[in-house]
Amino acid sequence: MFDLSTVTNWTHEQLLSVMPQWLTTTVECILVALFLLLAYSVLAMIYIMYERWVCGWIQCRRGPIRVGPWGSLQIFADVFKILSKEIITLWHTDRFLFFLAPFLVVIASVMTFACLPWGKGFQIIDFNVGAFFIIAVSSVGVLGILLAGWSSNSKYTLIGAMRSGAQMISYELSVGLSMLTMVCLAGTMSITGIVEAQQDGWLLFRGHLPALIAFIIYIIAANAENNRGPFDLPEAEHELTAGYHTEYSGIHYGLFYLAEYLNLFIVSGIAALLFLGGWMPLHIPGWDGFNTVMDYIPSTLWFLGKTFFMTFIFIWIRWSFPRVRIDQMLALEWRYLMPIGLVNLVVMALMVTKDWVF
């Protein structure tokens, strides 16, 4: 399988040959940041269109079809519109916090995004507590949402922010527990390590029942973590008009929107990483010919394919279910998901020590 680190290493050496070490690092950082932001915004656009097409298909509609072939230019029109809209500043608000909030949400999302393994040797941050880092930085986003709701000085946004605080902090636990269950099975917290551990079979299959339980809990909790239906209570349109971002306009609103779609990519990417082998091709032990053929498919395609598949599941869930109520949502987490997740983690640990996994 082609290792993309050869490309990055070559670039590194080329740069090093013409400039000193400190400048090389600076240039590399800038290049990486550029790539990251570019990928971030392009993916967000692709994701918005993806969701619109899938949701149109689910709802017996055609989705966007007018602008460009199959409506593919629609998103550019939307982005242009949102960029050109006035940013409305409100009276009696905490200006600093009000403007800070969308950036906090985006920063949290970009930092988590940077952890994803895009392909073999194609990763920005990779260190030995990668999974832990993901859990940590993804939690910063809730701060932005709370700030947005609080600083808008509106009753609707405040209710949205309170709901969001309760919801995201609760479901963080389940996301964390199901991630730890898989870390336990993989035996490492390093993201590359987790992917490498799936060389002979994805963790979802290797861990059988506990992994499946963790997978389902992860899907539910990630939906909630992402404020997507059926857990879109913080912005429950039909109750709170737009929840915590009711008062935002123009690109500030756009940033929330952007982060929301990128978070969808991130949770799908993490699901692909933890359960479906990340960029690792589908390998079936013993089927050498099949495995070789699978290896010819580039690793980045594997990763993106799995992520898009997971996203499809998330979109499917979102457009099929009604919304839960706040008390039902909290009861689901604290009474069911978290206890099950905890027991599941213990069972997984036992299974790993007894070597009952494949």
Add this chain to the structure above:
Amino acid sequence: MADLQSRISALCEQAQIDNSGEFLLVTVDDAHWHEFARKLKEQLHFDYLTALVGVDWKDSLGVVYYLTNSDTHEIIHIKVATTNRDCPMLHSVSDIWAVANFQEREVFDFYGIIFINHPDMRRFFLRNDWVGHPLRKDYDDNPELNPVRLEDEVNEDDSCRWEEDPETGKVTKVDTKVFEDDEYVINVGPQHPSTHGVMRYRVSLDGEIVKKVDVVSGYIHRGIEKMCESLMYPQTLLYTERMDYMAAHINRHCLCMCIEKALGIEVPRRAELIRLMMDELMRISSHLLSYGCLTMDQGATTAFFYGFRERELIYDIFDRTCGARMSMSYATIGGVVADVHPDFIKDVRNACDVIEKNLKEYHQLFTGNVIARNRMIGVGLLSREQALDYAITGPSGRASGVNCDVRKTNPYSLYEEFDFEEVTRTEGDSMARYLVRMDEIVQSIKILRQACEKLEAIEGNEFCAKVPKMIKLPAGHWYQQVEASRGAFGVYLESDGDPKPFQKPYRMHFQSPCFNLIGIVDLTCRDNMIADLITITASIDFVIPDIDR
């Protein structure tokens, strides 16, 4: 009737009884009215206040109360009037029939009649700073008195109560507040995705729990009743479609029947059958929309599109026969304006088949969903007594076990010939209201299939009776009820028998079902969560233009 007459006279000696009209008319003076009303409800079981109509008879101002016995479905009406035009006062019956609370506020708004002992004597539709009472015959409509006001209403929290001292009989005004100062009040509406129109609730919250809901109505009030008083009868027809636009055919049918009753016109059978079929198509379309809105208010957006997909079939039928998809203007005095499209029966049969088949899909997608069930079962309970007290009719009333289907209780048109069931449930929660609608779609399909056969069997194509060019009604008043999509819709029509060529109605009142439905918003939503407020109001299913007539 004679028996009823003697029993009523036994209740109140001062009551004058007149049995010459279509319903028994009792005239009673205000001093005896409250006691008489209580006896009527408790002893003669007239527990359903069907309509409350304020009328200005020039020499006196008063109210006509239509009462129905919920067991025998007998209707009587009572006239109470006062000759004091400067400060008209009548006794409130809102403690006897809870529905009178909002109805009396409407009468106060339009006629300035103060209801003694009414708990919350505010205007209902118009702003508090409105000058005059527009439906009074001596109303001054000079625009300088009521300019378009651009500033906020002042002190919208202030309300008052006119209390009568039981011993001296002296009436004093007591100021009250709608909300206390330390309550956390949020505005749901007038611009809100889930109020289904320009409706506003002021909701007092404790965390996420709703403590009190104050309904603020009138944002799209068009004064249809006032406008009708300056139009000729055929012209008034079009306003009926602009009240509950999801029951356009049915409302129009009602007014046509009321005028036909007053004129004594016999409608051709074919026309009546076509009207009936249009009514049922309208009902299905309305229930499908209600399904869509209920699901969407709970966040299930896909189900919404499913409901709209089938509605399209019905709208195509309307389009082909009536030439319009909304506000069809199809029924007319004496029949319908044109014969049906040649493919009408085929289209109706096809729509029936498709909808029947797809209903299963709706249930699979939504009804059985665990989240939907948790959101709706046991939420927004309305008991049978409460439903009667608040005069809740239609699917919402039947979900609480009230037999209030006008098609069965007081059959009109050709409904007696049809074999269908009145769908009732006893749970009285949001789920029951939703399921009643879904089951009513099945019943409407059943009616439509029978109607198709009957229509095929009719020879000739007479679709309208001979109607005089100038419609002049004799002096008198009439009341006609139909079962609209959301409950019993009634038209009160009073004519002064004006001999001039362009006769206009003296008073036309539309008793819309949705007006009663908003009366239970506070009752059903209290102590539920704010998310339930949305589901409950969606399951009660009202159309705002029907409230703000």
